[in-house]
Amino acid sequence: MLGNSEILHVETVDSTNSLVKKLIQENSQRARDGLVVVADAQTAGRGRLTGRTWISPPKAGLLCSIAIPTHRYPCPGTQPLPLVVGIILARTIESLCTKQNLSVQVELKWPNDLYVQGRKLSGILIETEGDYSIIGIGINLNTEEFPPELRHKATSLKILTGRDWDSSQVLAELLRMMDETLHHWQQTSGPAWDSLLGEYRRRDFLKGKKLSLLVGSQATQKPVSVMAQGIADDGALMVCDPEGVSSKIYSGEISLD
Numbered sequence: 382m383l384g385n386s387e388i389l390h391v392e393t394v395d396s397t398n399s400l401v402k403k404l405i406q407e408n409s410q411r412a413r414d415g416l417v418v419v420a421d422a423q424t425a426g427r428g429r430l431t432g433r434t435w436i437s438p439p440k441a442g443l444l445c446s447i448a449i450p451t452h453r454y455p456c457p458g459t460q461p462l463p464l465v466v467g468i469i470l471a472r473t474i475e476s477l478c479t480k481q482n483l484s485v486q487v488e489l490k491w492p493n494d495l496y497v498q499g500r501k502l503s504g505i506l507i508e509t510e511g512d513y514s515i516i517g518i519g520i521n522l523n524t525e526e527f528p529p530e531l532r533h534k535a536t537s538l539k540i541l542t543g544r545d546w547d548s549s550q551v552l553a554e555l556l557r558m559m560d561e562t563l564h565h566w567q568q569t570s571g572p573a574w575d576s577l578l579g580e581y582r583r584r585d586f587l588k589g590k591k592l593s594l595l596v597g598s599q600a601t602q603k604p605v606s607v608m609a610q611g612i613a614d615d616g617a618l619m620v621c622d623p624e625g626v627s628s629k630i631y632s633g634e635i636s637l638d
């Protein structure tokens with residue numbers, strides 16, 4: 382149970398994902414049974430795409446990494462963990478808001494950025510180290526103002542709801558939701574995936590939008606203009622190019638035109 386994992390709280394760290402990786406590499410007992418690292422601030426928070434950072438000033442958000450031993454939570458078949466984690470986070474935020482009689486509707490930008498009212502609220506970085514998946518999560522909680530380059534792209538729960546949010550309460554709900562959803566997904570893999578996929582499609586932020594897509598190694602990348610068509614049964618992003626040719630995308634960088 383993730384709810385029973387040790388929670389290691391640090392004031393400042395370069396990156397919670399990097400700290401978890403280090404503990405796994407050192408084969409520490411802490412990492413062995415699943416581990417949650419939470420930080421008040423990061424000096425080198427990493428984003429999903431190469432070279433991207435996650436701005437992490439003190440106490441502005443939830444910054445955490447959860448190490449999941451693969452043997453305890455194997456992905457059923459080829460169903461993709463990143464999409465399921467996106468749904469878990471969306472459910473967590475909506476459940477916390479509902480408990481406060483607030484209404485927030487979370488959409489998912491493939492594979493797993495959380496968007497509310499067209500702005501990014503949260504991001505997820507999943508890495509593997511040895512027998513573990515490291516799920517790194519950043520949620521903007523109490524940020525009132527973002528730097529100019531993010532002002533029209535990012536949002537926080539404080540901006541959306543006018544309230545302050547306690548990161549330890551958000552983390553507790555996240556761990557509860559993660560336990561519940563991962564357990565259900567693995568026990569009833571076929572039906573559970575169908576229903577998760579249905580939920581992902583209802584939350585799909587990109588469907589019908591024009592995108593710029595960068596695929597391939599950095600050296601050969603050229604942006605291609607495409608239209609998002611939805612999510613395939615295996616979790617891939619389906620796109621259509623200007624010649625009407627459809628394809629499935631499994632990785633790549635996407636920006637809205």
Ligand code: BTN
Nearest residue numbers: 396426427428429504505517519
């Ligand atoms: C993204 O949107 O590109 C993913 C951002 C993930 C940020 C979180 S903050 C906690 C964890 N530690 C990191 O260095 N990154 C993730």
